[in-house]
Every structure is written in structure tokens, then in C-alpha cells.
Amino acid sequence: MAPRVAVVRYGVGNIYSIVSGLRRAGAEPVVVECIRNPGEWDGIVLPGVGAYQAASARLHDCARELGEALRMGAQLLGVCLGLQLVFTEGREAGEQGFGLALLPGKVERLVAAKLPHIGWSRVHRVPGRDCRLLEGVEDGEYFYYVHSYAYTRVEEPWVCAASRYGETLYAAVVEAPPVYGTQFHPERSGRQGRRVLENWVRLLRR
Numbered sequence: 286m287a288p289r290v291a292v293v294r295y296g297v298g299n300i301y302s303i304v305s306g307l308r309r310a311g312a313e314p315v316v317v318e319c320i321r322n323p324g325e326w327d328g329i330v331l332p333g334v335g336a337y338q339a340a341s342a343r344l345h346d347c348a349r350e351l352g353e354a355l356r357m358g359a360q361l362l363g364v365c366l367g368l369q370l371v372f373t374e375g376r377e378a379g380e381q382g383f384g385l386a387l388l389p390g391k392v393e394r395l396v397a398a399k400l401p402h403i404g405w406s407r408v409h410r411v412p413g414r415d416c417r418l419l420e421g422v423e424d425g426e427y428f429y430y431v432h433s434y435a436y437t438r439v440e441e442p443w444v445c446a447a448s449r450y451g452e453t454l455y456a457a458v459v460e461a462p463p464v465y466g467t468q469f470h471p472e473r474s475g476r477q478g479r480r481v482l483e484n485w486v487r488l489l490r491r
């Protein structure tokens with residue numbers, strides 16, 4: 286039985302590449318506006334397209350049920366914007382927005398000559414930290430990014446891999462079970478991205 290995964294649609298961008306990536310990774314993805322039946326889900330994905338403020342406003346409408354689903358055993362995967370929404374707050378377009386605060390800290394603007402960062406960057410594990418999403422992936426592999434903001438407290442124990450863009454070193458992979466996230470887009474990162482999704486799906490109860 287394929288694990289059931291809710292893909293929360295809060296942004297305006299195309300989420301169907303993450304839906305097909307999850308299906309290829311062995312899950313049964315269902316696009317939802319909000320989490321209504323917390324016990325129904327083995328996994329919840331916060332996809333990575335859209336603006337922080339709009340997404341956080343929509344997501345707060347179902348933060349309670351999302352938290353209940355995690356308490357009932359669902360695993361969370363935040364992708365790009367979705368990872369950013371896991372933290373306490375984010376700053377985008379000069380405004381302050383509030384995330385789900387599942388992990389402490391804020392998302393900040395990258396320091397670089399050219400933004401957004403659109404393209405492939407190397408992802409390096411943080412030495413000594415277990416990174417289940419990167420199992421079977423070579424250290425220094427390239428993953429695809431589209432962002433201007435990131436979580437930069439790479440010294441925190443839940444950051445298990447990092448990338449650098451411009452002058453900013455930032456979290457590429459975050460793991461604090463049942464919360465997982467990637468700043469890159471695994472669904473747009475070829476075979477190594479597919480492996481990341483397979484690793485996450487494998488964590489879900491059957």
C-alpha cells in the first residue's frame with residue numbers, strides 16, 4: 286500500500302512536478318487546500334513555489350491540523366518555500382512573515398550580486414550529522430535551486446547539509462524528525478533529486 290501524502294497547495298506556482306516526483310518515488314500524493322483529517326496522512330509536503338507572505342497566511346489556516354497530523358505520526362517534507370515556512374519567521378519583499386515555528390529561527394535574504402539564485406549548486410553534508418534524505422547521494426552532488434532567501438544558521442543540529450551562493454552559506458537539508466526539508470527542488474534535480482524523494486518516502490509508515 287503506497288503511503289498517502291498530502292501536498293498542500295498554498296502558492297500560485299506549478300506543484301505538479303512535486304506531485305509526479307512523489308508518485309515516482311512510491312507515494313500516493315493528493316493535492317489539498319488544507320489538512321482536514323490529520324489521521325489520514327502518512328506524509329505532508331509543503332511545496333516550493335510562491336511568495337512567503339501569501340503562503341504563510343494560507344498555511345496558518347491549517348496549522349492546527351498539520352501539527353495534529355505530525356503528532357499522529359505523519360512526516361513533513363518542506364521544499365524550498367515549504368522549508369522556509371517551517372521556521373519561526375521569514376522576511377520577504379521587506380515584510381516580516383510568520384511561519385509554522387516548527388523549528389526556531391528566521392529565513393533571510395541571500396547576500397549575492399545576482400538574485401534570485403536560479404541554477405545548480407553543490408550540496409555538502411555537515412560532518413558528523415546524519416542526513417537520511419541524502420543516503421546514497423555523493424557528497425558535493427549538484428541540486429537545483431530557485432530562491433532568494435534561506436535559513437543561514439548552519440551550526441544548528443538540524444542542519445545536515447549546506448550550500449553556498451554568493452557570500453551566504455545556508456541550509457540545504459534540514460532534519461528534525463518528523464520535520465524534513467530541502468532548500469533545493471528535489472523534483473527538479475534529476476536522479477539525485479529522485480533519490481532524495483525516495484529516501485523521504487521510505488521514512489513513511491506503510
Ligand SMILES: NC(=O)CC[C@H](N)C(=O)O
Nearest residue numbers: 333334335366432433434
Ligand atoms: N521557489 C520559491 O518559491 C522561492 C521561495 C522564496 N520566495 C525565495 O525567494 O526564497
